[in-house]
Amino acid sequence: MKYDHIKQAVYRKIESGEWPEHHPVSSENQLAKEFQVSRMTARRALQELSDEGLVVRTRGAGTFVAPLKSQSALLTIRNIADEIRLRKHRHHAVVRLLEEVDAEPGLATLFGLQQGAKVWHSVITHFENGHAVQVEDRHINPALVPHYLEQDFTLRTPHEYLCEVTPLTEASHQIEAVSPTSMQQQWLDLDQAEPCLQIQRRTWAREGMVSQAVLTHPGSRFRLGGHMTFSQKAKVLKTQTKK
Structure with a gap:
């Protein structure tokens, strides 16, 4: 569909950083001319991009790239620091707890493990x-990652450390509001108890389950995204001739 080609082109410019937050987006007339489509x-x-929260349309002023929420890939496990750096933003972390429980x-x-065993938290x-x-909020299997508490x-x-010391082979996700x-x-610096998106992620290595993490994100600053590619396999029809 022609309008989808326009959406993908705008999305790529935003995703690559070519069009940063608040950058003006081409007008309806400009897009119609560039993609050789009708203004409608x-x-x-542009309206669908606005509905998806990627652009903001202001009557009399034009269309602009919306302030970007943090976005994580839904169907892959990626390091949050890498995702932030890909957006050309700064990442830093504050360790609240690092303990044996x-x-x-x-x-x-x-x-x-046996009941009552210690794990890293x-x-x-x-x-x-x-x-x-x-x-x-992460719990770690100490049998597979013995030096976790020694890390900065x-x-x-x-995620970076775990991938280095015990390559992950499998993961599961559960997502809820x-x-x-x-x-x-307090840790998310929320003025009020706004809804959050929470992901429970379990990861395994060849030797067994490595970690269970609960990842909590403020709804106003985060979204999940995913992209799937479908391949169409050619169907081969065989005919038989009766003898």
């Missing part, structure tokens, strides 16, 4: 351009 088609593309019964079972707030965008996670993220706890609200 160009208007539909008793494993809850369910977690001990998942990790293949960390809580880290990740910032993008000075704004808190994620509280990462202001220099590299737990939640109200933040009082501590999450």
Whole structure:
């Protein structure tokens, strides 16, 4: 569809940083001329981009790139620091907790540990351009990652460290909307208990389950995105001739 080509072109300019926040977007007339479509088609593309929160349309002023929320890939596991740097933004982290705790019964079972065994626990707030965008609450299997508590996670993220010491082979995600706890609200610097998006992520290596992380994001500063490519396999029809 022609309007979708326009949307993809605008999206690529925003994603690449060529059009930063508040940058003016080509007008309906300019897009219609560039893509050789009707003005109505160009208007539909801009309206859908506006509905998706990527651009802001102001009567009499034009269309502009919307202030970008932090975005994570839904279908892949990526390092939050890398995602932020890809947007040409600054990442830094504050370690709230880094400790040894008793494993809850369910977690001990998942990790293949005896009931009452110790596990590693960390809580880290990740910032993008000075704004808190994620509280990462993670439990680690000490049998697979024995030196976790010795790391400085202001220099590299737990994800970076885990990929280095025990290559991950599998992951699962559960996503839900939640109200933040009082501590999450404080760590995310929320003025009020706004809805948050929470991802529970479990990761495995060849030897067993490595970690369970609960990633909490303020709804006003974060969105999940994904892109899928579908391949069409050629269908081969065979005919048989009766003899």
